[in-house]
Amino acid sequence: MVSRRSIYKFLIDIIFPNRCPSCGRLIRWDGLVCGECEKKLPFADMPKINIQSAEGTYTVFMYEGAVKDMIYALKHGEGADNFAEFCAVKLCKILRKEGIAEKIDIVTAVPMDRRKKRKRGCNQAEVIARFVSKELDKPRDFTLLERRAGNTEQHTLSPGERRIHAREIYTSGKGRSGIKGKTALICDDVITTGATMSACCGLLLKQGAKAVYCCSAATSTYNA
Numbered sequence: 001m002v003s004r005r006s007i008y009k010f011l012i013d014i015i016f017p018n019r020c021p022s023c024g025r026l027i028r029w030d031g032l033v034c035g036e037c038e039k040k041l042p043f044a045d046m047p048k049i050n051i052q053s054a055e056g057t058y059t060v061f062m063y064e065g066a067v068k069d070m071i072y073a074l075k076h077g078e079g080a081d082n083f084a085e086f087c088a089v090k091l092c093k094i095l096r097k098e099g100i101a102e103k104i105d106i107v108t109a110v111p112m113d114r115r116k117k118r119k120r121g122c123n124q125a126e127v128i129a130r131f132v133s134k135e136l137d138k139p140r141d142f143t144l145l146e147r148r149a150g151n152t153e154q155h156t157l158s159p160g161e162r163r164i165h166a167r168e169i170y171t172s173g174k175g176r177s178g179i180k181g182k183t184a185l186i187c188d189d190v191i192t193t194g195a196t197m198s199a200c201c202g203l204l205l206k207q208g209a210k211a212v213y214c215c216s217a218a219t220s221t222y223n224a
């Protein structure tokens with residue numbers, strides 16, 4: 001069956017030709033990344049990383065080179081949807097191979113504070129999570145967790161400070177009870193120290209989740 005998204009993509013290609021998010025080259029209407037770039041992208045050798053409280057954590061890329069540029073574009077809403085979908089397809093392939101895909105009941109994302117989301121126009125973690133949820137054919141819920149507004153950016157803190165800050169800034173969302181007894185998959189764009197993911201996992205477990213798996217487009221460490 002031809003999906004509605006495929007029809008949309010085919011039609012939009014007539015007006016805005018589909019381009020590779022890395023090099024900008026024109027690609028087929030249903031392509032995500034051009035063949036040349038795909039060969040050069042920094043895929044993580046070991047897609048499994050360790051996050052405290054998580055049942056399993058998986059990533060696609062190392063956070064470097066062209067991947068860093070595409071994540072920047074995704075964060076700023078500069079047409080990197082192809083990259084987000086590409087990551088989701090690769091992540092779901094890993095999750096199926098590891099026998100995790102069928103265990104997932106609900107897909108969610110690391111939250112962004114409302115003020116920042118309004119300013120940016122989107123939360124890049126939710127963009128990735130939307131594609132993951134479509135690819136896995138599982139429901140998504142972005143009301144399970146919330147992030148309090150704050151001026152401190154995680155990347156300006158030391159690893160120890162990050163853990164404390166993450167525990168303070170992430171809270172349960174208004175849909176907190178929707179996770180009871182379910183297995184969640186939480187998505188983010190980049191995992192650095194793992195403090196954010198670990199805090200979010202802890203919250204979901206406290207809210208009654210049966211288990212929590214994590215995934216990200218990229219990581220800057222194997223020892224998160």
Ligand SMILES: [Zn+2]
Nearest residue numbers: 020023034037
């Ligand atoms: Zn390319």
